[in-house]
Amino acid sequence: xSELHAPSMAMLQTVADDPVTYANNWKTAHQRPVVGSFPMxxxxxLVHAAxxxxxxxxxxxxxxxxxxxxxxxxxxxxxxxxxxQAAIGExxxxxxxxxxxxxxxxxxxxxxxxxxxxxxPVHFAQFTSAMDDAWTKPxxxxxxxxxxxxxxTVTGTAVETDTLSASIKAxxxxxxxxxxxxxxxxxxxxxxxxxxxxxLVKSSMVMDIDQHTAALQTILAExxxxxxxxxxxxxxxxxxxxxxxxxxxxxxxxxxxGAIVVDDDLYTGFRYISTDVPESQDPLAALSSWYLExxxxxxxxxxxxxxxxxxTYLLDSIAASGASGVLVLMAKFCEPHMLYYPELRKAxxxxxxxxxxxxxxxxxxPVEKLRTQMETFVERIRRHVTTxxx
Numbered sequence: 001x002s003e004l005h006a007p008s009m010a011m012l013q014t015v016a017d018d019p020v021t022y023a024n025n026w027k028t029a030h031q032r033p034v035v036g037s038f039p040m041x042x043x044x045x046l047v048h049a050a051x052x053x054x055x056x057x058x059x060x061x062x063x064x065x066x067x068x069x070x071x072x073x074x075x076x077x078x079x080x081x082x083x084x085q086a087a088i089g090e091x092x093x094x095x096x097x098x099x100x101x102x103x104x105x106x107x108x109x110x111x112x113x114x115x116x117x118x119x120x121p122v123h124f125a126q127f128t129s130a131m132d133d134a135w136t137k138p139x140x141x142x143x144x145x146x147x148x149x150x151x152x153t154v155t156g157t158a159v160e161t162d163t164l165s166a167s168i169k170a171x172x173x174x175x176x177x178x179x180x181x182x183x184x185x186x187x188x189x190x191x192x193x194x195x196x197x198x199x200l201v202k203s204s205m206v207m208d209i210d211q212h213t214a215a216l217q218t219i220l221a222e223x224x225x226x227x228x229x230x231x232x233x234x235x236x237x238x239x240x241x242x243x244x245x246x247x248x249x250x251x252x253x254x255x256x257x258g259a260i261v262v263d264d265d266l267y268t269g270f271r272y273i274s275t276d277v278p279e280s281q282d283p284l285a286a287l288s289s290w291y292l293e294x295x296x297x298x299x300x301x302x303x304x305x306x307x308x309x310x311x312t313y314l315l316d317s318i319a320a321s322g323a324s325g326v327l328v329l330m331a332k333f334c335e336p337h338m339l340y341y342p343e344l345r346k347a348x349x350x351x352x353x354x355x356x357x358x359x360x361x362x363x364x365x366p367v368e369k370l371r372t373q374m375e376t377f378v379e380r381i382r383r384h385v386t387t388x389x390x
Contacts, residue, residue, distance in 0.1 A: 003191050005222040008215045012203040019058055019206035024093045026053050026208060033095035033155050038082075038110070039243040040267050040302075041127055041294060042100040043287045045171050045277065046148055048209065049164040050155040055094070056205040059244035060085050064362065070112040071105075076333045077362025078244035079105040083112035096121040096154040098147060100291075103302065103336060106243070123150040131295050131305040140288045148284065164283040170209050175273040177216040178204065182270055186262050186321045188229025194238065194251035194261035202245050202268050234259040234381050237323040239314060239344065240330050240337055242267045242300075246360060253367055254327060257374035259381075263321040265298055265314065266329070274298040301340035310340060311347035318353060325381045326355040327374075354381050 002009065015022045023034045033052040037044065047054035059081045067084025085091050091113070097120060099110055107124075114122050125143040128136050148159050181200060184190035192200075200219075204212050236259045238251075245268035255261060265271050274297040277283075277290040295303040299310040318326065326348055330337050341357070348355045356377040358370065 002193070002196065003224050004196055005219045008218045008222075009196070009199065012199055012207075012212075012215060015207050016058075016199055016203045019055055020090055020093055022206060023053060023055050027093060034093055035151065035154065036091060036094040036097045038097075038099040038101065038106060039078075040101055040271070040300065041291055042098060043144065043147070043277075043290065045164060045167040045283075045287065046144070046151050046159060047098075047155075048167040048170070049159045050151050050157045052095075052151070052155045052157075053208060057082055057085075057091070057094075057097075058202070058206065059362065060090065061247075067112070070115070071108050074333050075105045075108060076243070076331050077360075078331065079109035081244075081362055082109040083116075086113045086116045091117070094120065096123070096150075098123045098125065098150065100125045100127045100143070100147070101302070102126050105333070105335070121150070121154050123147065127291060129303050131292055131303050132307075137288055137292065140291055141285065144284055144287050144291075161283055165279070168277045168279060168283055168286065170213070172276040172279065174204055174209050174213045174216065175276055177213060177220065178273040179270075180220065181216075182263070182273075184223070184225065188235075188260075188262065189226045190223055191226075192223075193255055194264070195248040197261075197264075198245055198248065198251060198266070198268055201272055205268070205272065234325065234378050235262045235321065235323045236260065237262065237314070237318055237321060237326045238264040238266060238269075238329060239326055240266065240328050240341075241360070242271075242331065242334060242337065244268070244331060246329050247364065249367060250329070250358075250360065250365070250370065253371050254374055257371060258378040259325075259374070261327075262323055263317055265310075265317065271298045271300070301336045309343075311344050314344060315347060315351060315353075324354070324384070325377065326353060327377070328355060328357045330357060330359050332359050332361045352384075354384055 027034050035047045035052050036055050036057045038057055044054035059078045064080050064084040066087035067080050070083040071080050097113055125147050127143055128139050152158055185192045238261055275290055275294045278286040295305045296308055299308045299313045301310055
């Protein structure tokens with residue numbers, strides 16, 4: 001039984017399940033634009049400072065129909081879903097779209113929006129991937145300035161320095177609260193399931209940030225914090241799954257198999273809220289710093305920073321959380337993850353850390369097959385007599 005404040009969680013669930021309806025209602029109530037963006041590094045504060053609602057476009061659970069003719073079948077489920085949502089009009093509530101990231105498949109989804117909805121402004125900033133070259137920060141500064149200009153044009157509102165600073169503080173406060181939930185879960189003193197944690201993060205991606213922060217404060221105030229963590233459970237770290245959120249039923253099966261999830265580096269998870277925007281700098285420069293720091297806080301296979309890598313970060317995270325195994329969730333046809341996974345597996349094996357790879361698809365995966373895999377994996381960890389040393 002959930003220990004999180006039921007009315008607040010029900011409200012967040014409604015929004016997360018249908019962000020388009022929430023955006024429509026918000027737009028009607030405020031008579032202001034709604035701007036859609038794509039994973040994983042878009043600075044939503046710019047949209048908020050222009051008085052608009054920033055919404056990170058989510059994968060829809062509906063079967064892909066019209067979108068099948070727009071993108072190849074070997075594109076990932078997220079991008080095919082975005083193309084389909086654009087084609088059937090589900091994204092018409094958005095007044096504009098903006099992106100800061102790229103992979104070949106995401107480029108295809110953005111082009112599908114341009115093709116099916118030519119009347120909608122679409123701005124592609126394309127942040128640089130080499131993070132610590134001399135020319136990186138000036139180039140990112142330029143991209144953020146372009147984004148600011150585009151958003152001002154779409155919303156008809158200038159992004160003032162003071163307003164942007166206030167937006168940065170509002171999103172930082174929200175991220176800090178979410179990270180507090182993560183700390184409580186890692187300690188084992190608060191029972192927050194993987195699907196509940198995902199709901200807390202996913203709803204923050206699509207809601208008015210002040211309304212979401214108020215909900216988090218209510219949930220935190222009502223959350224039971226136990227004196228000690230249970231010592232007879234298998235603690236897992238979930239890794240991977242970038243642009244789209246894992247389906248809740250997958251996360252539930254994982255924990256129904258005798259394990260609890262104590263940490264993750266999912267995009268709809270810790271990766272999204274890992275880094276605050278500095279509040280002591282010029283706010284536009286601070287957004288550049290936030291972008292560069294994100295790869296240090298939670299390294300991404302789509303970025304290159306000479307001093308950090310994902311496998312070392314993963315090993316350090318496991319040491320900090322006390323996880324005894326890693327479940328890797330990989331969205332089918334996610335090229336960045338596919339290319340990096342051998343390095344992750346090699347690092348985990350070299351440290352004797354059990355891991356299991358589960359590939360997911362937009363159309364879903366057989367739950368009973370997953371349950372069998374998970375029960376076997378948990379049993380393997382229980383028999384893993386060697387203490388994990390990192």
